[in-house]
Amino acid sequence: DGGITQSPKYLFRKEGQNVTLSCEQNLNHDAMYWYRQDPGQGLRLIYYSQIVNDFQKGDIAEGYSVSREKKESFPLTVTSAQKNPTAFYLCASSISWANNEQFFGPGTRLTVL
Amino acid sequence: GESVGLHLPTLSVQEGDNSIINCAYSNSASDYFIWYKQESGKGPQFIIDIRSNMDKRQGQRVTVLLNKTVKHLSLQIAATQPGDSAVYFCAENIKDSNYQLIWGAGTKLIIKP
Numbered sequence: 123d124g125g126i127t128q129s130p131k132y133l134f135r136k137e138g139q140n141v142t143l144s145c146e147q148n149l150n151h152d153a154m155y156w157y158r159q160d161p162g163q164g165l166r167l168i169y170y171s172q173i174v175n176d177f178q179k180g181d182i183a184e185g186y187s188v189s190r191e192k193k194e195s196f197p198l199t200v201t202s203a204q205k206n207p208t209a210f211y212l213c214a215s216s217i218s219w220a221n222n223e224q225f226f227g228p229g230t231r232l233t234v235l
Numbered sequence: 236g237e238s239v240g241l242h243l244p245t246l247s248v249q250e251g252d253n254s255i256i257n258c259a260y261s262n263s264a265s266d267y268f269i270w271y272k273q274e275s276g277k278g279p280q281f282i283i284d285i286r287s288n289m290d291k292r293q294g295q296r297v298t299v300l301l302n303k304t305v306k307h308l309s310l311q312i313a314a315t316q317p318g319d320s321a322v323y324f325c326a327e328n329i330k331d332s333n334y335q336l337i338w339g340a341g342t343k344l345i346i347k348p
Contacts, residue, residue, distance in 0.1 A: 126278075162244075164324060164340040165279070180335075212278050222267055222328050222336055226278030 125149065126227035128213050133232045135200075135207070143198045143230045145213030154196035155214040155224060158182060165212065171196055172219040200232060208234045247345045254312040256342045258325035261306060266330040270299060270310045273322045273341070282310070282323075287330075312344075320346045 126147040135141045147154065152173050157165040167180030171190040185204025190196050196215075200207045210231050214224040248254045260268075266287040271279035285292045285299045285308075292299050298311040308325055322341040329337070 162341075164338045166338075167335065170335070214278070222269060222326075223281055223284065224336070226280070229276070229278050231276075 126213060126215055126225055128211075128227035128230050131228065131230060133230055135232065135234050137234055138202045140199055140201050141232065143200065143211055143213075143232070145196045145198065145227060147194055147196075147215045147225075147227075149215060149217075149225065150193070151215035151217050151225070152193070153216045153219045153221075154190065155216075156180075156186070156188065156196070156198045157212040157214065159210040159212060159229075161210075168198065168211075170219075207232055244340070245343045245345065247347055248315050249347050250315060250317060252315055254310075254315045254319065254344055256310045256312075256323050256325075256344065258308040258310075258339055259306060260308065260325075260327050262327070262329050263303075263306065264330045265306075265327040267328040268299070268301065268308050269326045269328075269336070270297075271324045271326065272319075273324065275321075279324060315344075315346055317346050317348075320344060 129144045155170045156168040158168055159165050166182050168186050169177055169180050169188040171177040174190055174193045177188050177190050185201055187199045210229050212229045213227040216224045269284040270282040272282050273279040283294045283297050283299050285301050296313045300309045322343045324341045326336040326338045
C-alpha cells in the first residue's frame with residue numbers, strides 16, 4: 123500500500139525543546155516538501171528537497187531544519203529558535219520537482235505547552 | 236508573496252446543488268493550476284489541474300475553468316454531496332520559476348442538508 127506516512131499524529135513539546143517530525147514515502151518520489159498550516163490558513167512552504175542529499179529553504183525556514191539522507195525519508199526538526207511552533211505540519215512528495223502534483227501525508231499537529 | 240487569493244473564505248451550498256469556488260491570481264506568467272481538497276484534520280488531496288493553454292477541464296463531478304483575461308480560476312462541483320464538505324485550495328505554478336507551488340488561503344465549503 124503506497125503512500126506517505128507522518129508520525130506522530132499529535133505531538134506535545136515543552137518550550138525550549140527541539141522536536142523531530144517524521145515523514146516517510148514509499149512512492150519512489152524524488153521530491154519532498156514540508157508545509158506549515160495555521161488554523162484557517164493556507165499552506166506555507168518550510169523546506170523542500172528536489173532529490174536525495176539536497177534540500178532548499180522555503181518561505182518560512184527560520185527555526186526549522188531538515189535532512190534528506192534517504193530518498194524515502196525527509197524528517198523535519200522544529201528547533202527552540204522557532205518562535206511560534208504550534209501548528210499543523212504537512213509533508214508531501216511528488217515524482218519530481220518539476221511535477222507539481224503533490225501527494226500529502228496525514229499531517230502532524232504540534233502543540234507547544 | 237502570494238499571488239493567489241480567494242473571493243470568499245466560506246461557501247454554504249444546499250445538498251444537491253452545484254458549488255462554484257473561485258480563485259484569483261495576479262501573475263500573468265502562471266501556467267499551471269491545481270485544486271486540492273482538504274478534509275478536517277487530514278492532508279490535502281489532489282482534485283484536478285489545468286494548464287494555461289486550456290480554458291476548461293472536466294473530471295468526475297468537477298470542472299475547472301480558467302479565464303486568463305481576468306486571471307480567474309474556478310472549481311465547479313456538480314450535485315454537491317455531504318462528502319464534499321472540506322476546505323478547497325487553489326495553487327499555481329509560475330512559468331520559468333523554480334516550480335514552487337504558490338498556495339491560496341482556501342475556501343471552506345459547507346453543505347446544508
